[in-house]
Amino acid sequence: MRSLRNAREGARALASSKLRTFFMMAGIIAGISGLTVVMAAGRGTEKRVMKRVNAFGTRAIMITAGGGKGFAPPQEGVTTLRPEDAEAIRTQIRGVDVVAPFALGRNMSIKAGSTQVQAMVMAVRPEWHDAWDWHTTDGEPIAADDTATLARVCVLGEMIARDLFGNQSCVGEFVQIGSTRFKVKGVLEHRGPSPQGDEFDSRLVVPLTTGLRRLFNQDHITNIRLKVGDPRQIESIADEVRLLLHARHHITPPREDDFAIFSAADIARMARGISGTLTYLLMALAVLSLLVGGIVLMNILLISVGERKKEIGLRRALGATHGDIFQQFLMESLSVTGLGMIIGSLLGWAISIALDRSGLWPVVVTWEPFGLALVFCLAVGLFFGIQPARQAARLSPVEALR
Amino acid sequence: MIELEAIEKTYDGVAVRTAVLKGVSFRVARGEYVAIMGTSGTGKSTLMNILGCLDRPTAGRYRLDDTDVADLDDDQLSRVRNSKIGFVFQQFHLLDQTSALQNVLLPLIYAEKYPEDARQRAQSALTDMGLADRMTYRPGELSGGQQQRVAIARALITDPALILADEPTGNLDSESGAEVMAIFGRLHRRGRTIVLVTHDRSVAEHSHRIIVLKDGTIAEDSPVAEPRVAEVAPDETRGQEATR
Ligand SMILES: Nc1ncnc2c1ncn2[C@@H]1O[C@H](COP(=O)(O)OP(=O)(O)O)[C@@H](O)[C@H]1O
Ligand SMILES: [Mg+2]
Numbered sequence: 001m002r003s004l005r006n007a008r009e010g011a012r013a014l015a016s017s018k019l020r021t022f023f024m025m026a027g028i029i030a031g032i033s034g035l036t037v038v039m040a041a042g043r044g045t046e047k048r049v050m051k052r053v054n055a056f057g058t059r060a061i062m063i064t065a066g067g068g069k070g071f072a073p074p075q076e077g078v079t080t081l082r083p084e085d086a087e088a089i090r091t092q093i094r095g096v097d098v099v100a101p102f103a104l105g106r107n108m109s110i111k112a113g114s115t116q117v118q119a120m121v122m123a124v125r126p127e128w129h130d131a132w133d134w135h136t137t138d139g140e141p142i143a144a145d146d147t148a149t150l151a152r153v154c155v156l157g158e159m160i161a162r163d164l165f166g167n168q169s170c171v172g173e174f175v176q177i178g179s180t181r182f183k184v185k186g187v188l189e190h191r192g193p194s195p196q197g198d199e200f201d202s203r204l205v206v207p208l209t210t211g212l213r214r215l216f217n218q219d220h221i222t223n224i225r226l227k228v229g230d231p232r233q234i235e236s237i238a239d240e241v242r243l244l245l246h247a248r249h250h251i252t253p254p255r256e257d258d259f260a261i262f263s264a265a266d267i268a269r270m271a272r273g274i275s276g277t278l279t280y281l282l283m284a285l286a287v288l289s290l291l292v293g294g295i296v297l298m299n300i301l302l303i304s305v306g307e308r309k310k311e312i313g314l315r316r317a318l319g320a321t322h323g324d325i326f327q328q329f330l331m332e333s334l335s336v337t338g339l340g341m342i343i344g345s346l347l348g349w350a351i352s353i354a355l356d357r358s359g360l361w362p363v364v365v366t367w368e369p370f371g372l373a374l375v376f377c378l379a380v381g382l383f384f385g386i387q388p389a390r391q392a393a394r395l396s397p398v399e400a401l402r
Numbered sequence: 403m404i405e406l407e408a409i410e411k412t413y414d415g416v417a418v419r420t421a422v423l424k425g426v427s428f429r430v431a432r433g434e435y436v437a438i439m440g441t442s443g444t445g446k447s448t449l450m451n452i453l454g455c456l457d458r459p460t461a462g463r464y465r466l467d468d469t470d471v472a473d474l475d476d477d478q479l480s481r482v483r484n485s486k487i488g489f490v491f492q493q494f495h496l497l498d499q500t501s502a503l504q505n506v507l508l509p510l511i512y513a514e515k516y517p518e519d520a521r522q523r524a525q526s527a528l529t530d531m532g533l534a535d536r537m538t539y540r541p542g543e544l545s546g547g548q549q550q551r552v553a554i555a556r557a558l559i560t561d562p563a564l565i566l567a568d569e570p571t572g573n574l575d576s577e578s579g580a581e582v583m584a585i586f587g588r589l590h591r592r593g594r595t596i597v598l599v600t601h602d603r604s605v606a607e608h609s610h611r612i613i614v615l616k617d618g619t620i621a622e623d624s625p626v627a628e629p630r631v632a633e634v635a636p637d638e639t640r641g642q643e644a645t646r
Contacts, residue, residue, distance in 0.1 A: 001516065002511075002512075002516075005511045005516065006511075009511060012499075012500070012504075013499075016499030016500070017499070310495060311497060313495075314495045314497070314508075315508070315512070316456075316480070316483075317454070317456055317483060317489050317495075318483065318484060318489070318508055318509040318512060318556075319480050319481065319483050319484020319485070319509055319512035319513070319560075320480060320511075320512045321476065321477045321480040321481075321512075322476060322477070323477070324480075324512060396457075397456045397457075398451050398456050398457045401456070401491070401495070
């Protein structure tokens with residue numbers, strides 16, 4: 001009860017000098033709101049990374065013809081990757097469940113009746129569906145027969161099917177790819193955005209042999225997609241594949257690779273970019289600001305103990321014990337950090353939401369920064385409040401009153 | 403109520419030792435009205451601090467209500483100050499940012515039990531001091547005399563037996579001073595023990611006994627034959643006897 005009264009005296013002192021209170025609080029507010037935003041942004045980034053990785057496939061390895069560091073469709077005119085490479089991987093590397101060689105053709109013109117769109121065509125083998133875990137919702141997938149017979153059939157992405165045929169079923173209809181007529185065999189299930197940012201669902205697939213012979217007029221492929229059995233082996237399998245392709249393509253170190261290998265880990269690394277480092281840096285900055293805020297708080301409190309000697313002396317004369325004075329000043333410190341925490345958390349939360357809404361940065365708000373803020377504020381309030389409170393309590397009433 | 407036996411107080415400075423009180427002994431019975439006089443620097447405030455349990459004597463014995471103050475620890479002294487003593491200071495010592503009412507309530511915060519009727523008690527104490535219409539005013543919005551009356555209300559809120567006033571009229575004009583002295587007279591008639599410090603004989607003569615300090619000892623201790631009665635204009639005597 002008495003502690004409560006002391007706390008109220010502390011709060012009253014804070015309320016009566018608002019500017020001072022604000023300065024005591026400023027660093028805490030900055031630190032806590034910073035921490036909240038950084039943590040929410042960090043979470044948001046992780047979520048985006050996971051989304052990219054999931055879109056890529058957590059057990060997937062992608063081999064792309066041509067070198068290069070970025071994860072992008074292969075450059076045109078690179079002819080080094082061949083179906084035999086896929087076959088070699090399938091027979092020589094253990095731990096790979098599915099090997100799916102395919103060839104991409106960008107910006108092909110697709111026509112159905114009077115409707116025409118531009119789309120990416122993927123020429124694939126039947127394993128492709130398994131390699132991507134991407135199956136048909138309507139009609140049939142690409143089958144072994146189709147590649148064996150160079151069948152002129154295709155399976156449409158959900159979006160392109162809608163663009164060409166509206167909402168009605170299109171299985172059995174015909175589309176014209178370039179100058180060749182293809183029968184629509186099926187429609188793929190919805191998949192959403194690709195790691196590169198375009199829509200998976202605006203692509204269409206044809207049998208590999210048909211695509212190479214009739215659409216692209218080439219015998220090289222652009223990609224091989226692997227699905228490994230155990231995601232933990234993904235890096236070591238990627239290394240083995242690299243060695244195998246080095247041998248097959250006669251590449252020795254000074255020469256650059258004529259292919260690129262990306263695993264889920266690479267995708268995560270690329271998606272994260274410097275944001276991981278940045279998160280830690282900003283977090284350190286926020287904690288630093290909390291510490292600076294704590295030091296400022298302590299100094300203002302120490303100054304205020306000096307300025308309020310008379311008040312302290314008076315309180316002692318009227319019956320306050322050492323303990324009462326100590327409690328009052330400690331409560332002032334804790335109230336400042338507590339209030340700073342509430343304001344800082346709310347501010348940080350508002351900034352996080354605004355950041356998310358504006359599309360500048362994906363944000364996930366969790367309870368963790370608030371819990372952390374509470375712990376930090378108690379710690380800062382106690383640590384930096386004890387010294388001034390002790391100093392105040394130590395004053396002798398006679399000295400203080402003079 | 404108060405028993406002082408050979409009280410000494412020496413301040414240990416950096417280079418010098420100042421012996422301020424060199425053996426002061428006297429008794430004050432319950433209900434007495436005593437003035438302590440002496441020129442500036444003779445140690446009146448020093449003595450007052452000892453009487454008020456704010457400071458301890460270097461030597462000698464101080465018994466307050468039959469308790470040797472030397473036996474009490476710091477927290478116990480705080481409790482004694484809170485429950486037995488009401489202080490009135492020359493500089494009023496009110497909290498600036500706080501209303502008259504809150505100032506009067508201040509000692510109750512440190513009371514062993516916060517009374518449920520605290521507010522009413524503070525209000526009636528202020529009314530008793532003629533400040534019924536000034537309760538929400540801050541010290542800066544009050545005259546010196548009014549501020550000192552707030553301070554007296556604060557001194558009375560815990561219902562202490564002993565009032566210690568160190569130069570209570572020192573910062574007041576003569577009219578406000580007379581007002582304050584009239585209040586002390588009234589408190590005395592109601593049975594409070596009052597010890598008043600002043601360097602001004604005309605103020606001291608309101609009391610019933612004058613102790614003169616000189617060179618750290620008592621030079622004179624004599625009753626006042628005919629205590630003065632403070633004259634206050636009729637419209638200034640707004641206070642009514644508060645029921646205790
Ligand atoms: N804390 C202290 N340290 C040293 N000397 C002090 C201290 N307090 C008071 N004194 C000295 O004690 C003497 C008496 O002071 P005080 O009791 O305030 O006198 P009065 O109230 O009668 O004017 C003065 O000479 C003063 O300088
Ligand atoms: Mg003095």
